[in-house]
Amino acid sequence: MRTNDRDHDIVLLGASGFVGRYTARHLARSAPDGVRIAIAGRSRARLTDVKRELGVDWPAIQVDTSDEAGVARVAASTAVIATTVGPYLRYGTEVAAACARAGTSYADLSGESIFVARSIERNHAVAETTGTKIVHSCGFDSIPSDLGVGLAHAAAGGVPIVAATLKVRSLRGGISGGTIDSLRQQLKVAKTDASARRLLANPYALTPGPSARLPGQAGSGWGKVRGSWQAPFVMGSYNQQIVQRSNYLTGWSYGQLMQYREVVATGGGPAGFARAGAIALGTASLVGALGFPPTRAVLDRVLPSPGGGPSADVIEHGRFALDVDVYPVEGQPVRTRVTAPYDPGYGGTGVMLAESALSLVLDNLSDRAGVLTPMVAMGEHLADRLRTHGFTLDVGPLPYPRS
Structure with missing residues (x-):
């Protein structure tokens, strides 16, 4: 949900990666005017290349997912983090946890049972307390x-x-x-x-x-x-x-x-x-x-x-x-x-992740919080968004x- 006390509505983490570029491309084409989007990743130079390729003037945030303090700052700056940085078992653990603590909604592309099970154990109760939707598997899986x-x-x-x-x-x-x-x-x-x-x-x-x-x-x-x-x-x-x-x-x-x-x-x-x-x-x-x-x-x-x-x-x-x-x-x-x-795995998944992030920001979703699934978190709202694309x-x- 959009909030005026955050710098951004959506931060796309991993925007310079293969799937990240497709997700960023869809956001550049389809996000409504006024949605405040930033891109993030380890290399500022590669993020600059993405901005140039897409013709956008989004803020670029340099952050490494192993930097817990840096990840926490990014999570606190935005309403939603959408991340393409996998394997999530290696690179997603702290991102999801930081979002749960900060009350920042989260969407990823994980198809990793071990990661999601550990995320549920670590983040579900915290996210319920902070009113946060942590939504894994927002691509072709699942x-x-x-x-x-x-x-x-x-x-x-x-x-x-x-x-x-x-x-x-x-x-x-x-x-x-x-x-x-x-x-x-x-x-x-x-x-x-x-x-x-x-x-x-x-x-x-x-x-x-x-x-x-x-x-x-x-x-x-x-x-x-x-x-x-x-x-x-x-x-x-x-x-x-x-x-x-x-x-x-x-x-x-x-x-x-x-x-x-x-x-x-x-x-x-x-x-x-x-x-x-x-x-x-x-x-x-x-x-x-x-x-x-x-x-x-x-x-x-x-x-x-x-x-x-x-x-x-x-x-x-x-x-x-x-x-x-x-x-x-x-x-x-x-x-x-x-x-x-x-x-x-690419064009379709980029659309699905981008529309999931937009749904989490813009749609009138239920107050349900925790580590959720796409159906429980967004349901028909997401289906309608995908139908338009x-x-x-x-x-x-x-x-x-x-x-």
């Missing part, structure tokens, strides 16, 4: 999943859900060095920390209290459904944790027995089977190789480095289409179709039975 389930649940009448499935229909775009590094850092921690390994595999890792009595995933996601093959989606286990946190934060409104999973639809016949097998094998091989030091060293030489990304042509031609199917305990199943004419978030009934 806005389509989180809004998709939440919007469909509302359209189904708000009754408990038996099952929900996100199906990736099409996905075109590149993999960022930051995404790879986030996965790498989590696997390094899990290698020596048994509790971290258990956390990564637990669909209720972001909800407090015992969860052994609750169901896990609705199967692995591999198999053939209604004549079409499907494979597990690489980010499904993390997105499941975010969806279940939304469920918990709304008093288990989706139902404590809801089973949620994410899959990639690969089509029918031998070709569909081959694609599903390749996706499942490739995902397992990548995770396994990154978790084993000798093979990780080889991959480090060929995978994108942090701060890097795909070519402009790959990003320009990116797009994605997802279906989120929700099956309530009574009434007709409901689908949220989520599409966008953007590369999911080319996203489809259409909700409608499903005529066919659950499968």
Whole structure:
């Protein structure tokens, strides 16, 4: 929420990085007049380059995320910090904590279970006291999943859900060095920390209290459904944790027995089977190789480095289409179709993070505070914002039975 006792409305931390530049570009094009934006990062020269590229006169703040006093000063100067600086387990811990203490709303792009679980433990009660919204995962992970389930649940009448499935229909775009590094850092921690390994595999890792009595995933996601093959989606286990946190934060409104999973639809016949097998094998091989030091060293030489990304042509031609199917305990199943004419990891994620920051500043949101999810913090306000920028978030009934 905007406040006159702060110097800025939004500080974009990491604006000179790969995803940061896309986020800054969207803010420069779409932020309403009068919104006070600043950019921040370690290199003043690189921030100056961003300002020159965008043709803006925003303040540039030099800060290192390891400088606790500097981070605290930035947090106290603004209503919202949006950060693209990952891996968040390494670079985001103090930023989120400083925002919680300062009463500054926060949005990031984290897809890191360990980081978010630690943030909840450290920051949730503090943020509730200061009236602050700390919102993780405001990019492709996990806005389509989180809004998709939440919007469909509302359209189904708000009754408990038996099952929900996100199906990736099409996905075109590149993999960022930051995404790879986030996965790498989590696997390094899990290698020596048994509790971290258990956390990564637990669909209720972001909800407090015992969860052994609750169901896990609705199967692995591999198999053939209604004549079409499907494979597990690489980010499904993390997105499941975010969806279940939304469920918990709304008093288990989706139902404590809801089973949620994410899959990639690969089509029918031998070709569909081959694609599903390749996706499942490739995902397992990548995770396994990154978790084993000798093979990780080889991959480090060929995978994108942090701060890097795909070519402009790959990003320009990116797009994605997802279906989120929700099956309530009574009434007709409901689908949220989520599409966008953007590369999911860069152009689309930049729009999602920028609009999340604008929503936190400008929209008439509820007073709910703490470590929240995009659906709980912003919900339909964010969905409406994304729709004005080319996203489809259409909700409608499903005529066919659950499968």
